[in-house]
Amino acid sequence: MVNTTTGSTKDLAATFTQKASLVSAFVHGVxxxxxxxxxxLELLAQKPPLDPQMASGKKRNPSERILAAPNLNHDTFLQLSDRCGAFPHIHLIRDRLRDFPGGIDMGVTTADFGIADTGTLVINSxxxxxxxxxxLCEIHVAFLTTSAIRETAFAMTDELTALVTGCGSYTAFVTGASRTAxxxxxxxxGVHGPLALHIMLMEKD
Amino acid sequence: MGKKQDISAYRKRLDTALDNQFLRQAMDKFAVAYRTSRENAFAQIDVDSLVKQVADVKAAAVENMTALLEQFTHKASACGIHVHLADSAEDANRIIGEIAQKTGSKRIVKSKSMTAEEIHLNRWLENLGLEVTETDLGEWIVQLRKEGPSHMVMPAIHLSRFQVADLFSDVTGTDQDAEIDRLVKVARKELREKFVQADMGITGANYALADTGTIGIATNEGNARLVTTLPKVHVALVGIDKLLPTIADALTVNRILPKNATGQAITSYVTWITGPSECTTAPSGKREMHIVFLDNGRKKIAADPVFSQVLQCVRCGACANVCPVYRMVGGHQMGHIYIGAIGLITTYFFHGMENAKNLVQNCTNCGACKAVCAGGIDLPHLIKEIHARIQDEAGHPLQSLLLGKVLKSRKLFHSLLRTAHLAQKPLLDKKEKPYLRHLPMIFSSDHNFRRLPAIADVPFRDRFEKLHQPVKNPRFTIALFSGCVQDFVYPEHLEAAMRGFVQHNIDVTFPMGQSCCGLPAVSMGEKSAARDVALQNLDAVDLDGVDYIVTLCASCASHLTHGVPKLLKHYAPEKAAAFADKVVPYSVFMNDIVGIASADSAGANAGRKTAFHSPCHLCRGLGIHHAPHALIEKSGNQYVPTDEEETCCGFGGSFSTTFPAVSNEILTRKLDDVTGSGADLLVTECPGCVLQLRGGAAKQGRKFTVCHLSELLYP
Incomplete structure (x- = not known):
């Protein structure tokens, strides 16, 4: 599938990967x-324990890993839930995240778009x-399909306008992990947001 | 800050900053590193056309501000967002205070907002008994230190990791190592509870999009996302200058903002909120959202034909990053609330004349800010306009008034210079003729940081007739514009140039009616005197009789080219434009127009390593970078590039006498750079720069010599 005006999906994916890597995001081609x-789940299994930012009400098992996946669709969530079965210490949640103010180990979200020239994720939030x-997560993992990558933010003005139109909308551009200088x-x-960002760049949906 | 001060008190504050070694190091490192990171960020991007695009987008938005505000209000209100318009800082504070009280909010978290700093919002809210916590790391640091930000995007740039470690040790009651990663984690931990407990979140906004009623916020740390997600109430304080028609316009601005601010392609987060967004702890399931638009003088600025461009500012802070004065003294001395060149201007509008009157003079007018401005604002020009406006309102100081009066009459001015020549005689250094040994009269010892040249025995205007040789079939006929410094202090620069003109068959005229170019008057805020001398100069030159007006002073060249047509816009616009068209600086004339192949300096004077100091008015004022380098090579010498070649030398006309200590430090940094290059010779193309650099090099015993380009070519 070649888009004549913006170069091939493959080129866009390559640019996206390069630019996201420049801001210390980890891009995994899958x-x-x-x-x-x-x-x-492999990343989560290897992850060191959470460094809680606040004392939490409940005592937690130190080997427990909290994985939040709120915006996966129903089927995908079930699929993930199934797979988590193989890891007894993973606690998968999809709502009531306010119960975890001290942080969660990992947040998984799908991303609506990628922007190649800055390595940016666009996430309907x-x-x-x-x-x-x-x-609140220490590691943010975003699922992005290569076909959702656009060349520049400017080239997707209509899609962005659609995202921000409508009362109550909250749209996030995410480029790398949180940072400060x-x-x-x-x-x-890693300041007030994630300490690391991993992007699963999927060839197919 | 905040206290009304006379200029000597302001100078004392500057001296304290100059003595702060850490601040000096931090600022210098920043200035050097910024240059490279900005260059990298804009690699392969046509910066000028991007700036033009941004300037156009912002200018159009400023023009349509009222309609955009109406459209935004309509859209947002329809979503149930409360939109307020605050005419003044006090109105905005009161509105936000009332929102806090009505919603029963006690604890407030804030993400960084210069607009909130502008109105002193924290002070107001704290006086109401509310707890306000800044959550941007730098902003939190300065809040804990009870300071204001020293930079628009890097509020704590004036501090070291050690100072931050000490501060955090106090805050946490535990010793903290001065390791930056760990200090950042202290903030992560200490502030998490504040986010969670907060009843209300306050943010600014970088963009307000009228067609969808959306605000856009650019951040790196992720704090603004928590501020707009955890608390039940969100208040966004937004200057009406942030309104734009669509997200496409915001994306245009966002292409330049992070690159110019910190050299990033984009900030970690750009958050677009068309509220009110979901909030599971709010009874309605939606956050209560308020947008407080702030006027505070912006509409008045928008309606001002001269100053409306001020609102094209995108708040990137780059004008501070490149400012030679900021580099020496830091943001607390180089701004009131808003920092850098834009701060020198907006202080007058937002915080009044008293706070602006000293600040506005702390500018060498080097133009580095203008060259880097994301919004295409003519900052140095506007700084001078503010200076003039303040003097018109508050009265002109005697010194400036006298200068204006004297300049208006060329004969009076020149006879004063001749008298001064006689008066200085007892003070001259007998061994080294060209320098004044002691400073006369009005100069205090503060100004003694460089050795000042003596006024010449015979000014150039009285030497011209002897030097002038009639030329048959000349290649070009030029009018030589000397400027006062070369005429009366450095006639030898012009004499050297005359030797070259003769060799190349150029007929030179010296219009005797020419006076000062008028730039010193502009720089002291004496606009009407500047206009008078501009008219005198127009009358002095027979435009039809000459091909070019050549000047060896880059400041004169730049002022005659750009300043004079501006000053005479309503007086003699066509003649001023025709005059300006003929003005060329010496290096361009010799290299590009005459096209000399070699010069006289071959032989004994050749083969020296030669650094160039590019006068601000040459490189930025006129966009000339190449011709002087080519001429150095043609002289048989080796041009040596230096890092600070295009950095101001600190002269800045009256700047060096108003703020001698700062001028000296800028000068020293410059001379250090030349010393570091191993150059034998430092060449420049402006008598003001020669005065500063040669005087400084002599005073500091530097090993290289300083001369004008004409002296290099025709010694």
Whole structure:
């Protein structure tokens, strides 16, 4: 599938990967959703324990890993849930994220679009749970299909206008993990948001 | 800050900043690093056309501000967002305070907003007994230190990791290492509870999109996302200058904003909110959302034909990043609330004349800010306009008034210079003729940081007739515009140039009616005197009789080219334009027009490593970078590039006498750079720069010599 005005999907995916890597995002090329999920759970299994930012009400098992996946569609969520069965210490949730103010280990979201020239994800975050999953997690994993990558933000003005139109809409451009250079202009990754961003770049839906 | 001060108190504050070694190091490192990161960010991008696009988008929005505000209000209100318009800072504070009270909010978290700083919102809310926590790391640091931000996008750039570690040790009651990653994590932890407990979140906005009623916020840390998600109430404080028609316009601005601010292609987050968004803890399931649009003088600025471009500012802070004064003294001295060149201008409008009157003079008029401005604002010009406006309102200081009066009469001005020549005689250094040994009269010892040249025995105008040789069939006929410094202080620059003109068959005329170019008057806020001398100069030159008006002073060249047509817009626009068209700086004339192949300096004077100091008015004022380098090579010497070649030398006309200590530090940084290059010779193309650099090099015992380009070519 070649779009004559914006170059091939493959080129866009390559540019996207390069630009996202420049801002310390980890881009994993995968075949499909199944492989994306496997890779995600692999990352979670290797992840060090959560560093809680606040004392939480409940005592937690130190080996427990909390995975939030609020915006996956019903079928995909069930599929992920099935796969989590193989990891007894993974606690999969999709709502009530406010119960975890001290943080969650991983938030998984689908991304609506990718923007190649800046390595940016566009995520419809109208739903509060989606927002919290991408803010309170230590690792954010985003599922993005290569066909959803656009060359520039400017080239997708109509799609963006559609996203921001309508009361209650909350649209996020996410480029890399949260960062700061406020002390001596030295770059530090992981301030109030995720400490790391992984993008599962899927060739197929 | 905030206290009314006379200029000597302001100078003392500057001295304190100059003595702060850490601040100096931090600022210098930043200035150097910014240059590279900006260059990288804009690699393969046509910056000029992008700036033009942004300037056009913003200018159109400023023009349609009222209609855009109406459209936005209509859209947002239909969604159930409460839109308020605050005429003044106090109105905005009161509105936000009332929202807090009505919603029963006690704890407030904020993401960074310069507009909130502008109206002193925190102070107001704290006086109401509310707890306000800044959540941007830098902003939190300065809040804890009870300071204001020292930069628009890097509020704590003036501090070291050690100072932050000490501060965080106090805050947490535990010793904190001065390791930046760990300090960042302290903020992550300390602030999480504040986010969770907050009743109300306050943000600014970078964009307000009229067609969808959306606000756009660009951040890196992710704090604005939490501020707009966890609390039940969200208040966005937005200057009406942030209104844009559509998201396409915002995306245009967003292409330049992060690149110009920090050298990033894009910030980690850009959040587009068309509220009110879902909030599971709010009774209605939706957050209560308020947008407070702030006027606070913006409509008045928008309606002002000269100053409306101020609102094209996108708040990237780049004008501070490149400012030579900011580099020496930091943001707390180089702004009131808004920092950098834009701050020198907006302080007058937002925070009044008292706070602006000293600040506005702290500008060398080097034009580095204009060259880097994302919104295409003519910042140096507007700074001078503000200066003039303040003097018109508050009264002109005696010194400036005298200068204006003297300049208006060329004969008076020149006879004063001749008298000064006689008066200086007892003060001259007997061993080294060209320098004044002691400073006369009005100069205090503060100004003694460089050795000042003596006024010449015979000014160039009295030497011209002897030097002038009639030329048969000349290649070009030129009018030589000397400017006052070369006429009366450095006639030898012009004499050297005359030797070259003769060799190349150029007929030179010296219009005796010419006076000062008028730039010193502009720089002291004496606009009407500047206009008078501009008219005198127009009358002095027989435009039809000459091919070019050549000047060896880059400042004169730039002012005659750009300044004079502006000053005479309503007086003699056509003649001023025709005059400006004929003005060329010396290097361009010799290299590009005459096209010399080599010069006289071959032989004994050749083969030296030669650095060039590019006068601000040459590189940025006139966009000339190449011709002087080519001429250095043609002189048989080796041109050596230096990092700070296009950085101001700190002269800036009256700047160096108003703020001698800052001028000296800028000068020293420059001379250090030349020393570091190993150059034997430093060449420049402006007598003001020669005065500063040669005087400084002599005073500091530097190993290289300083000369004008004409002296290099025709010694």
């Amino acid at each position: 075949q499909d959703l199944t492989e994306a999920m496997d890779k995600t 109208n739903d509060e749970q989606t927002r919290l999953a991408t803010m 406020d002390i001596e202009r030295v770059l530090a990754i």
